[in-house]
Amino acid sequence: MTLAWNGGHQVRIRSNGWVHRLLRRRAAEGRQIEQELALYKFALENAYEGIVVADAKGYVLSVSRTYASFLQTEVGAMIGKHVTEVIPNTRLHIVAETGKAEIADLQQIHGHWMIASRIPIRSGGELIAVVGKIMFQDIDRLFEMNAKYRDVLPHLHYGEAKSRDASGAKYGMEHLIGDSEPMRRLKTMAVKVAKSGSTVLISGESGTGKELLAHAIHRESDRRFGPFVAVNCSAIPETLFESELFGYKEGAFTGARRIGKKGKFAQAGKGTIFLDEIGELPPAQQAKLLRALQEKEIEPVGADKPEPIDVRVIAATNRDLELLVTEGKFRRDLYYRLHVIPLHIPPLRERMDDLPALLRTLLPQLEGETGIQVERVSEPCERQLLAYDWPGNVRELRSVLERALYMMDGSVLESVTLPRQAPVTKAEGRPQKNAPLMDGTGSWKERMAEYEKKLLVEALERSKGDRRKAASLLGMSKSSLYQKAEQYGIGDEPGSE
Numbered sequence: 001m002t003l004a005w006n007g008g009h010q011v012r013i014r015s016n017g018w019v020h021r022l023l024r025r026r027a028a029e030g031r032q033i034e035q036e037l038a039l040y041k042f043a044l045e046n047a048y049e050g051i052v053v054a055d056a057k058g059y060v061l062s063v064s065r066t067y068a069s070f071l072q073t074e075v076g077a078m079i080g081k082h083v084t085e086v087i088p089n090t091r092l093h094i095v096a097e098t099g100k101a102e103i104a105d106l107q108q109i110h111g112h113w114m115i116a117s118r119i120p121i122r123s124g125g126e127l128i129a130v131v132g133k134i135m136f137q138d139i140d141r142l143f144e145m146n147a148k149y150r151d152v153l154p155h156l157h158y159g160e161a162k163s164r165d166a167s168g169a170k171y172g173m174e175h176l177i178g179d180s181e182p183m184r185r186l187k188t189m190a191v192k193v194a195k196s197g198s199t200v201l202i203s204g205e206s207g208t209g210k211e212l213l214a215h216a217i218h219r220e221s222d223r224r225f226g227p228f229v230a231v232n233c234s235a236i237p238e239t240l241f242e243s244e245l246f247g248y249k250e251g252a253f254t255g256a257r258r259i260g261k262k263g264k265f266a267q268a269g270k271g272t273i274f275l276d277e278i279g280e281l282p283p284a285q286q287a288k289l290l291r292a293l294q295e296k297e298i299e300p301v302g303a304d305k306p307e308p309i310d311v312r313v314i315a316a317t318n319r320d321l322e323l324l325v326t327e328g329k330f331r332r333d334l335y336y337r338l339h340v341i342p343l344h345i346p347p348l349r350e351r352m353d354d355l356p357a358l359l360r361t362l363l364p365q366l367e368g369e370t371g372i373q374v375e376r377v378s379e380p381c382e383r384q385l386l387a388y389d390w391p392g393n394v395r396e397l398r399s400v401l402e403r404a405l406y407m408m409d410g411s412v413l414e415s416v417t418l419p420r421q422a423p424v425t426k427a428e429g430r431p432q433k434n435a436p437l438m439d440g441t442g443s444w445k446e447r448m449a450e451y452e453k454k455l456l457v458e459a460l461e462r463s464k465g466d467r468r469k470a471a472s473l474l475g476m477s478k479s480s481l482y483q484k485a486e487q488y489g490i491g492d493e494p495g496s497e
């Protein structure tokens with residue numbers, strides 16, 4: 001060997017020293033690499049999050065204990081196995097083939113939905129491994145969040161607007177039809193405030209879509225995966241208010257459920273509570289609500305200490321709350337608590353530009369519900385719709401159209417039946433309330449129904465939409481008023497409470 005030629009011994013010694021140094025360096029580097037590898041392995045296996053690393057062929061190289069225990073197995077039982085053997089519904093091997101990352105994809109494991117990302121790792125352009133990661137910061141909350149994801153899945157995947165999501169919010173901003181200037185401004189503002197988490201007070205006449213807007217705000221907010229709980233303040237008997245809203249503890253009163261009951265505030269935890277018809281709340285209940293909102297805590301009936309709440313409040317009213325405050329009927333301090341971000345939905349008559357868009361949306365919906373096809377709305381009919389001033393707003397428009405479909409001959413909507421006090425032209429302004437009764441046509445039954453309806457509309461107008469007051473003006477119970485109003489399509493909707 002050349003080393004032996006010239007002073008070979010010396011060379012050998014020098015050479016040996018060089019080799020030794022090299023070997024020592026290599027050994028040191030090797031130890032360092034080994035240590036680093038051990039460190040990474042330890043970090044990966046003990047990662048708080050669910051992580052798995054597979055080679056380019058899909059065989060597991062490494063996996064975190066969190067992931068292994070989520071899969072109800074052990075790290076050792078997974079290493080070296082093909083991902084398809086150890087991870088249900090995995091796509092890691094597919095990502096290894098396609099080389100395309102899949103970010104935030106839904107994956108079902110043992111009946112639970114989770115969100116996973118799969119990322120290919122390349123070295124020198126060559127795919128050498130794939131990393132799978134469960135995208136949850138807090139693995140303890142995985143199962144809890146899974147339950148919510150399972151229900152919102154149809155929305156996430158298909159944008160299926162009508163189906164209910166886990167949170168209970170049925171509608172999104174896209175359901176609030178209207179491209180008139182005031183509606184566009186309202187929607188832009190609503191999207192902005194949705195993110196803020198502040199308390200919102202929605203005002204507007206009955207049937208303008210206040211509840212719909214509340215749903216949409218929840219769905220736009222960061223709380224969208226949390227629950228949306230609607231409470232109709234006028235529908236809760238005063239004696240049940242506290243237990244309904246704040247819940248009760250085991251044995252709080254005779255007849256209380258053994259395990260107690262969560263109130264609406266607790267049910268809405270990490271989500272939104274929608275307090276509809278807030279203007280109807282009697283004074284004692286206003287005080288209780290104020291306390292809860294002020295202190296951000298509730299005291300369930302029979303509890304020995306208050307419980308903190310984490311809810312976003314959206315309230316709605318068709319009353320003039322400010323007027324109620326000046327009349328001493330609504331607490332000023334509660335008003336200020338609620339009136340943080342006011343959103344007003346203008347009545348339909350002030351945004352008739354929305355009528356075409358509403359017809360385009362409502363008619364196909366009604367076609368679907370009734371099975372009756374409408375080809376188009378005739379021009380005279382459109383004029384008729386434009387001339388009416390819609391005291392019941394979009395809800396009334398929907399009912400009028402629905403009735404008209406049943407009355408229609410053929411597939412063109414030629415006319416609709418509107419309440420008799422409807423003006424013929426816009427210039428005539430508000431409905432004529434005192435048209436002589438004998439002017440009507442039709443059978444006795446039809447004319448009596450017309451009269452009843454007229455009375456209802458008038459009472460509701462006089463009471464500014466306050467159904468409780470309208471019922472008392474007419475000397476009837478609130479439930480009869482609801483029934484009649486529903487029958488004539490001018491009252492509250494079933495299920496909207």
Ligand SMILES: Nc1ncnc2c1ncn2[C@@H]1O[C@H](COP(=O)(O)OP(=O)(O)OP(=O)(O)O)[C@@H](O)[C@H]1O
Nearest residue numbers: 175176177206207208209210211212318394395496
């Ligand atoms: N802008 C709109 N676009 C589509 N549908 C609407 C719109 N506004 C209202 N609606 C429909 O009208 C009906 C009544 O809406 P909603 O219950 O939200 O009104 P509201 O203002 O809360 O009424 P109330 O004060 O009587 O409770 C629902 O069927 C709703 O879908």
